[in-house]
Amino acid sequence: MPELVFFSGTMDCGKSTLALQIEHNRSARGLQGMIFTRDDRAGEGKLSSRLGLVTDAVEVEDGQDLYGYLVDHLSQGRRADYVIADEAQFLAPEQIDQLARVVDDLGLDVYAFGITTDFRSKLFPGSQRLVELADRVEVLQVEALCWCGARATHNARTIGGHMVVEGAQVVVGDVNQPDDIGYEVLCRRHHRRRMTAATARAASLSPDVLPVSSA
């Protein structure tokens, strides 16, 4: 039975790497994938992983009908044996419904990859729809870690290393951007306390928390 699978995890846990591996394994057996993405850091029409691999993809536009796109593609006599959708959190809920229809009416497997929640730990609308519709939600096995060593479950947006909670839901960016706007993955405890690696380091150096000298 074809399936809609949502591979989910924090930023930097290997989602795009897995998408590229699925693509590689299937294309090595002569299958042809339709790869969708939106707002990848590597630029328009790219699906990229931090491990350095990159492949071409169809850049999804606002309002684009993904089911219609595949029907047109197939009716031109072109092939698509399965579908990959990376950065799926950026897709509109209607586009997720269209991907579900691709599974049900065209009989293709659809593998969607994305983060579930934003920097305020609120669901992205596209991810919410994926959780609602997917046959399976798979949490990636490679754990991204919080600075404290616990499993990272939340995405923080940072400016100069400090966690912010105001701003637009979508700001394309990367982890390890200490001087700029960036992201850091945290455990829930430290996300709630807005404690990033930089804030924790500063706190541990603060005279307030240094042991009181007996001299």
Ligand SMILES: Nc1ncnc2c1ncn2[C@@H]1O[C@H](COP(=O)(O)OP(=O)(O)O)[C@@H](O)[C@H]1O
């Ligand atoms: N220099 C490196 N050496 C080994 N693994 C790395 C390196 N840089 C990144 N990675 C791995 O790549 C993962 C990020 O992969 P990526 O597919 O870009 O993540 P995602 O799509 O989930 O944001 C990291 O979790 C880490 O395991």
Ligand SMILES: Cc1cn([C@H]2C[C@H](O)[C@@H](COP(=O)(O)O)O2)c(=O)[nH]c1=O
């Ligand atoms: C938390 C959060 C993330 N984003 C952006 C930042 C990146 O461009 C992508 C996630 O990509 P990754 O391959 O999973 O690292 O999402 C955002 O726009 N808003 C957010 O709140």
